[in-house]
Amino acid sequence: MRTGINHLFIPGPTNVPESVRQAMNVPMQDHRAHDFGAPNVGMFRDLKSLFRTKDGHVLLFPGSGTGAWEAAITNTLNPGDRVLMARHGQFSVLWAQMAQRLGLNVDLIDLPWGAGAPISEFARLLGADRKGEIKAVFVTHNETATGVTSDIAAVRRVMDEAFHEALLFVDGVSSIGCLPFEMDAWGVDLAVTGSQKGLMLPPGLGILGVSPKALKASETATMRRAYFEFSDQVKNNETGYYPYTPPVQLLHGLRAALARIAEEGPENVIARHRRLAAGVRAAVKAWGLEVCAESPSLYSDTVTAIRTPDGVDARDVIRIGYDRYNASFGSGLGPLAGKVFRIGHIGDSNEGMCLTAIALAELCLAAAGATIQFGSGVAAAQAVYAQPAIQAAQIAAE
Amino acid sequence: MRTGINHLFIPGPTNVPESVRQAMNVPMQDHRAHDFGAPNVGMFRDLKSLFRTKDGHVLLFPGSGTGAWEAAITNTLNPGDRVLMARHGQFSVLWAQMAQRLGLNVDLIDLPWGAGAPISEFARLLGADRKGEIKAVFVTHNETATGVTSDIAAVRRVMDEAFHEALLFVDGVSSIGCLPFEMDAWGVDLAVTGSQKGLMLPPGLGILGVSPKALKASETATMRRAYFEFSDQVKNNETGYYPYTPPVQLLHGLRAALARIAEEGPENVIARHRRLAAGVRAAVKAWGLEVCAESPSLYSDTVTAIRTPDGVDARDVIRIGYDRYNASFGSGLGPLAGKVFRIGHIGDSNEGMCLTAIALAELCLAAAGATIQFGSGVAAAQAVYAQPAIQAAQIAAE
Amino acid sequence: MRTGINHLFIPGPTNVPESVRQAMNVPMQDHRAHDFGAPNVGMFRDLKSLFRTKDGHVLLFPGSGTGAWEAAITNTLNPGDRVLMARHGQFSVLWAQMAQRLGLNVDLIDLPWGAGAPISEFARLLGADRKGEIKAVFVTHNETATGVTSDIAAVRRVMDEAFHEALLFVDGVSSIGCLPFEMDAWGVDLAVTGSQKGLMLPPGLGILGVSPKALKASETATMRRAYFEFSDQVKNNETGYYPYTPPVQLLHGLRAALARIAEEGPENVIARHRRLAAGVRAAVKAWGLEVCAESPSLYSDTVTAIRTPDGVDARDVIRIGYDRYNASFGSGLGPLAGKVFRIGHIGDSNEGMCLTAIALAELCLAAAGATIQFGSGVAAAQAVYAQPAIQAAQIAAE
């Protein structure tokens, strides 16, 4: 029998803070009542602030991040449109697969899993696209499968340098709310996330930032869609209502989550993720192991994907963690299965939780056959966490 | 300030039973853990039992009933397919609108709001369709806007009599789990519901019964879809898993809700809805008012739509109920706005709740200007509810 | 199987508002942390305001109202002290029994169950007590068993007129927070309540108002006590802490409950209780039945005790309510068993809840053999509740 806390170190669904959990524990209510909408108006405003957009919209689709991906595509593109995508992890692979299923003509750039977005290759292809055939560039901001954060500002730069007018789609599922994200400043047209990551809610909402340009595109885009139609949402959201029954519990939770982020301060949330991640990476280094990400500039501050040593099956690490220590690590996905396990340090977290992850990972790695000096990773992380918070975040950022 | 219980008489989201509410109050968990799937396998089996299907599947889409509508269409039909639909209430109107948006060629039969499915017109059109151009018949089992239950068995009969092979789509959003529903016996191919009605959960799940014939159709259907793709679900569900992050709280709640239904007995759930509805209708009769449904054979046992007398705005009834008595009645939708208010008696309910609805409706009707004898509707309902439960259900069924 | 809401019409534990329920759903915390006390300081201030005392203290004992009774006695009286009490209901009987068990010399005035506090008899006895042998007068403000509210101000008046210095003990378990209560103005020295009545919390706290005079008495009182010692509480409470582990969930709930009362306004809470009670009494009158209380001036606005007609066993009414209609009425206690059932309209309530109680009571009375015209009581209550709130409260007060 499992006892004690289930140590949840997967990169989503993330740990739900108590205040959010409390807020969701409500009886049902009339979603057409005259006072239902008002609190949501502020909520949409706060979401826009979180996405860092002034004139864009943030839409909430009952569903998942996958649903928000689909909404982004079907509302703004036309069948057969040429789009540019890179595959360098499970989630970019799935996204590309969806684009193809939905009838897009996808220019695929295949990269090693662990690479970031191929900025110069994007530059080359966009520059070569004199006729403007490429209608959209899709970028995975934070590849949850590999723990790689790509440079969206750089993508925007090469698009601008090519004077290219393609739409910029960004998968921010495991970044928005945790990593710096600038929808307006980076010229992101479609920004996707879900409720169960940085927003610290249970799964159930696909969340989508839509730029004015994307909204404009949706007026003429001819892909078939109904459930995910932008205009129904935009029209209803203005007064805080929905085109169909919304998941009322999650709306209560979302407002509580946004209140928490406001209380901590979005920049402090980002600094906290940086500090906590730095500790985890210090531990990996102390163990003598490698992370998936190819270079430090790609390190994700929300999830670390750790390669197990040769001969050590990462699935054993995960299974031992779950069965023996009531701990849930993220698994290696696709070709990384058995080679990688992941520690999520995303959402509502703190130093103690990361140290628990590290200490338990040491036990699990050892039990799975790795040569690990007990306490070595913990000590390395402690050295980071011993710094006063602000200083540690700076160190970590270097 | 509102005090006391919010009396929720809308026909969905319905009142969540305490056992379901408890079950949902869980921390997050790893949806890829090796023991995550097992409890869901039984859950899918119980869902099939609730839908009364042996060889069909029941799929769960994070989203809403509207999403399940879309899943049903995009997986089984082809662009431009001719389909048969009737419009006789807000939800059939919206469904038809979706079918058109998704590119179907919809044969529309417009009926008064309050009518049931046009069986003989269906018979005529299906009989005339010698070439089998009609690919699907869409029927709203229980029109939530008008409180009308249509006869699905009769639809199947005329389809069979015409030897017609169209798929039969049924919107069972406000019927499945509460009214008799026989997916296999009635030859229903696509049966749609949501979590927030008879299943007594918060909104957040679109639930879809899929017959073997429909599943077969999905293999070749060419409408574009990704999020709502059947095959991804079917493949994953077999072991109790999902193709994307499932709403884990709702899964816990769904299992608890199915356990409740099993404990009460599905036939007792149906009898209870019949008995409670009979009391509400007796009250309406005692008031001298009319329900929307055109004839007794169409009366819905899950929701009663009540026409206010001339000169009495139903919106006033609802507003007074909400502002003065902390009660939520359903509103008149579309052309019924201001003319109708609705009492939901669906899901987790009992005699006291229906009597509350009736007693408060009397206060609100009077305050809105109707001539209502206080207590008259209550007395009529009490006469029904005074019967022993089984007998009352029989009376009600007559 | 029970379905729908359990209609809880007992006079305590009362229905817990959702905001209070949410607030209590917390993980454990360190009750010695440096920030644990601060929120409680405000809570104690709000409690004093609720008790209407400026210089008194309000103490919280983990336990029940019964425990607070004991705390009041053992801290302020000496073994063998002569005290004055009346017995006119189950709770005054139990209180007197406790006083005797604890070694007091109790002057008992036995009255019919349904009578109020015997003001003139108190006057006579106090006047006759030239030597000041009577050390305390015990009065049950609201006898929950009979639905009788006594006039505490009048008791104070006769004490003052006799220039008597006895302590005034008041059982305000089912009055404080719902009925007018003036600790200072009425010169109440010990005011007892519990968490599960007007404060709308689960049971678990005995709450005790202590006047400066009572606190002074506790310094020299020689009854043995430890758990209930005032001085330990007073000393710790000043900074918001406790002499032993406090029930942390209830503290969270209590703060939320006090916030609700503040939001509604204490005078509005009182007016609401008056209005709701007036409706219930109108129903009883319409049924042709009698309440326990001997005269209108004694009517309780928090609970109504209803005498069943001859030949109708009140226990049947209650049993039918519980087994057939999922409703909980209060039972007749002691000699009233079988003769009385009670409707609590205390705490977090509204018109719909009272109408439910009345409508279900009609069904249960009829099923138990009473001749009741269905809807008659409901109609009478509706006539009261149809008035705008303020006006109804005035009518009810007349």
Add this chain to the structure above:
Amino acid sequence: MRTGINHLFIPGPTNVPESVRQAMNVPMQDHRAHDFGAPNVGMFRDLKSLFRTKDGHVLLFPGSGTGAWEAAITNTLNPGDRVLMARHGQFSVLWAQMAQRLGLNVDLIDLPWGAGAPISEFARLLGADRKGEIKAVFVTHNETATGVTSDIAAVRRVMDEAFHEALLFVDGVSSIGCLPFEMDAWGVDLAVTGSQKGLMLPPGLGILGVSPKALKASETATMRRAYFEFSDQVKNNETGYYPYTPPVQLLHGLRAALARIAEEGPENVIARHRRLAAGVRAAVKAWGLEVCAESPSLYSDTVTAIRTPDGVDARDVIRIGYDRYNASFGSGLGPLAGKVFRIGHIGDSNEGMCLTAIALAELCLAAAGATIQFGSGVAAAQAVYAQPAIQAAQIAAE
């Protein structure tokens, strides 16, 4: 702002398991309903099984462990009775203080804080008490302030060897349910605990095991008591009811907690506490620090009290833990303030939680000025936790 889990390492209130938390989240109910008692009958049986008593009773007093202490004394002893007690920690000090307040004549044996119960001194005094003047021996099974577990079986042995008939009182607040406890086999007459320790509930219940001999004594004992009267409880409990309003939420929680213990197996619960404690003590040893307990045979498996090095204020350790790392360590009580901090490993715990405590303690000790090698304690604990569970428990027991 605090983020992430509050790491609660105080020795009570302990972490509440999710299943218990769910079970407590209930609306109020009628505690006099005819089906209220039945589930409690099984609960009392399970409690007896937990206390390991066949013919004794286990009583539940709304209140706290302190209240149960008082109940034990006032029901079985007489004013002026001579009793034997040792003081070797804050809780034994407070217990002795209560005994004196309640009018007992207390033979006090003062020992260093860190000592166990003075078996041989007890033997000497009991042997010398030829007239049987000593009416009771009070022993603190597990001194929560010092982390010392005393040998109750040995106390019973010396009582038996002296043919002494005194009652044996045992404070099992932080032992029962976690450490081996044998009420019948050890001849314990009064066994005290609270809800918020090994029973993993919020505070709010004082729980008291009463032997037949103690119950017999209560029939003639002359101390005044009312709230804590045994006979009222015993009589009502037989059918699962209570003499006054019980804390219904806690009863739901208690049943869930007992179900957990039964599922894990009481002997496995004990083994788990032993294993987890062994890891914590290994860490303390690795740090080069001392625990309070004077010798290994006294080590408590539920709480470890750790002496900080000279010059390091334990209050700083605790404050840093709370303010910087959202962690709650137990403080040094009374004369140990500033010299000791405590780690609770009691109740619903696991390896990860203990490793978190150790890792954070290292950070806090270092920040407070101690010379601590980061990771050293963690590594020592990991070495214990790396063993398969059963083996580790054996090692720990050696």
